[in-house]
Amino acid sequence: MSSGTITLHGRRVVGGSAEGEALVTHETISGWGGVNPMSGTIIETRHELRGQSFKDRILVFPGAKGSSGWSAVFHMTRLTGTSPRAMLFNEMTTKIALGAVVMRVPSLTDFDRDPLSVIETGDWVRVDADRGVVEVTKAAARQAS
Amino acid sequence: MKLTDADRAMLDGQEGKARQKAMELLVRYAEALGAEGFVDTNNVAGVPGSYSPLLLNYYQATAENAYDIVYSRFDLDSDEVVQVPRVNVHSCHLQGGIDPENWQTLGAKPESLQMSLDSENAAAGHGIRILKTCTPYLAGNIPVPGEHCAWMESSAVVYCNSVLGARTNTEGRESTSAAMLTGRIPDWGFHRDEFRHASHHIRVEVPVADLMDWGMLGYFVGAAVGERIPVLTGRFGAPELVHHKHFGAAAASSGGVEMYHLVGVTPEAPTLQAALGPNSRPEIIPYGAEQRRRTYEELNSRASDRAVDYVMLGCPHAALEQIEEICRLLAGRKIHPDCQLWIFTSRAVRAVADARGHTRIIRESGGALITDTCSAIAQAIPPGTRVVALDSAKQTHYLPAIMGIQAWFGSTRDCIEAALTGRWNGVLR
Numbered sequence: 202m203s204s205g206t207i208t209l210h211g212r213r214v215v216g217g218s219a220e221g222e223a224l225v226t227h228e229t230i231s232g233w234g235g236v237n238p239m240s241g242t243i244i245e246t247r248h249e250l251r252g253q254s255f256k257d258r259i260l261v262f263p264g265a266k267g268s269s270g271w272s273a274v275f276h277m278t279r280l281t282g283t284s285p286r287a288m289l290f291n292e293m294t295t296k297i298a299l300g301a302v303v304m305r306v307p308s309l310t311d312f313d314r315d316p317l318s319v320i321e322t323g324d325w326v327r328v329d330a331d332r333g334v335v336e337v338t339k340a341a342a343r344q345a346s
Numbered sequence: 347m348k349l350t351d352a353d354r355a356m357l358d359g360q361e362g363k364a365r366q367k368a369m370e371l372l373v374r375y376a377e378a379l380g381a382e383g384f385v386d387t388n389n390v391a392g393v394p395g396s397y398s399p400l401l402l403n404y405y406q407a408t409a410e411n412a413y414d415i416v417y418s419r420f421d422l423d424s425d426e427v428v429q430v431p432r433v434n435v436h437s438c439h440l441q442g443g444i445d446p447e448n449w450q451t452l453g454a455k456p457e458s459l460q461m462s463l464d465s466e467n468a469a470a471g472h473g474i475r476i477l478k479t480c481t482p483y484l485a486g487n488i489p490v491p492g493e494h495c496a497w498m499e500s501s502a503v504v505y506c507n508s509v510l511g512a513r514t515n516t517e518g519r520e521s522t523s524a525a526m527l528t529g530r531i532p533d534w535g536f537h538r539d540e541f542r543h544a545s546h547h548i549r550v551e552v553p554v555a556d557l558m559d560w561g562m563l564g565y566f567v568g569a570a571v572g573e574r575i576p577v578l579t580g581r582f583g584a585p586e587l588v589h590h591k592h593f594g595a596a597a598a599s600s601g602g603v604e605m606y607h608l609v610g611v612t613p614e615a616p617t618l619q620a621a622l623g624p625n626s627r628p629e630i631i632p633y634g635a636e637q638r639r640r641t642y643e644e645l646n647s648r649a650s651d652r653a654v655d656y657v658m659l660g661c662p663h664a665a666l667e668q669i670e671e672i673c674r675l676l677a678g679r680k681i682h683p684d685c686q687l688w689i690f691t692s693r694a695v696r697a698v699a700d701a702r703g704h705t706r707i708i709r710e711s712g713g714a715l716i717t718d719t720c721s722a723i724a725q726a727i728p729p730g731t732r733v734v735a736l737d738s739a740k741q742t743h744y745l746p747a748i749m750g751i752q753a754w755f756g757s758t759r760d761c762i763e764a765a766l767t768g769r770w771n772g773v774l775r
Binding site for chain 1: 379404423497500503572743744746748
């Protein structure tokens with residue numbers, strides 16, 4: 202993977218802008234029964250992010266799965282202050298669309314490059330959802346600077 | 347977006363503040379999806395206005411004003427509290443709250459029961475039918491083919507689309523509460539013909555006949571296809587209602603399956619080609635003895651201790667025939683003193699079970715037939731539970747993660763044996 206800044210373009214799901222450290226998973230995420238909304242922690246038994254919190258991170262993932270409680274659980278994270286700062290995902294579903302809307306965090310999908318192949322956990326990510334632009338600074342480049 | 351005059355009137359506030367807020371949320375949601383407009387719906391299933399101590403505390407609400415406050419701020423995601431009118435489409439309340447008859451068994455406090463009853467009464471007073479079940483299709487809400495619905499509850503959604511041939515996306519709490527006031531839901535996904543075709547082909551190479559088999563197959567399929575639509579061919583007989591119920595629930599838990607096709611069985615799959623539609627023939631995913639064994643092992647990877655202290659049945663909520671089978675398997679015996687047996691169902695099914703003496707048989711064996719909720723939803727298990735036995739792949743997926751306990755998965759017979767002996771002796775037959 203190359204270092205330096207990489208730019209992706211996507212479609213706005215929810216507007217706004219944010220930046221932060223990426224938390225990346227190649228596995229879809231369950232809301233209800235998969236996330237503890239008091240801490241923003243993934244709790245699904247076999248999930249590769251089990252025990253990690255997305256609070257204040259830029260959450261990069263394929264999409265949502267599981268219970269229809271997805272939106273309500275992510276909605277709760279807004280109330281408890283444990284939401285991610287932004288969401289970047291590939292697979293549009295009603296669960297994730299509604300969850301992004303009620304969580305009110307900048308969100309993008311339909312990218313020109315797969316964010317899962319570009320962004321790694323620890324990269325610094327700037328999201329401008331209104332313009333549909335994502336700027337990624339690789340962790341390696343961050344350490345060098 | 348293409349909005350009708352009626353949509354615009356609601357957005358402009360001509361139908362009152364609550365419908366305006368509901369329409370604003372639906373427009374934000376439709377834009378997020380990339381939908382171009384809405385369809386009419388007259389069949390909505392959700393959890394409108396229901397609340398927990400956390401929500402009441404967060405919104406500084408009291409029992410008197412909680413419905414309006416929670417419905418406005420959480421359900422409609424409105425920063426302003428509005429007066430919420432009666433619903434104007436057929437609307438039902440899915441599972442939630444506390445069984446008013448078995449609240450002590452569930453370990454609920456009197457104040458929690460009161461909160462559940464207050465929430466229920468407020469919803470009922472606004473025209474919402476209190477079904478209190480994840481299986482509305484077993485409790486009087488059976489959509490007709492082609493009907494546009496707005497349902498929550500992933501196991502009910504997959505049943506609605508696949509078995510009944512009605513049309514719903516997996517809606518959430520906020521979208522269903524908004525749809526109850528507006529009769530509108532985004533015209534996207536499963537409401538559209540082109541979205542309902544299969545993209546993945548599963549070939550079933552081992553016989554699939556009983557409830558446990560169908561649950562395992564569903565769990566395999568969900569993991570194999572994720573959020574996509576599978577079509578299945580091969581060695582399955584004619585599934586009964588409860589087989590669909592457990593298959594779909596499992597596929598919607600290990601993955602995000604909202605619709606499946608069984609060739610020759612489900613209404614939109616008279617042939618493989620009809621199920622696939624314009625999609626090209628996908629690669630075949632086999633489900634043979636090896637895949638079956640690995641699925642069983644995966645489901646049983648969450649336990650090591652064979653001393654079982656809790657058996658939970660009824661996920662999704664038990665049908666009458668399942669309750670009859672449980673009574674048959676109990677055969678008048680007492681469950682083990684170190685084990686509890688809780689069976690969850692809808693109020694509608696329990697009313698029949700009460701009348702037919704099943705509830706009494708279960709009680710006399712030392713078990714309980716409980717409505718409204720389940721261990722995962724209520725986060726209620728018998729005190730001191732370390733190891734649970736389950737006949738539901740869906741519940742096996744969720745309960746250990748939510749409650750931090752071990753879970754065995756097997757047949758209903760394996761589970762009843764565990765309840766009677768306090769030991770897990772389930773095997774893959």
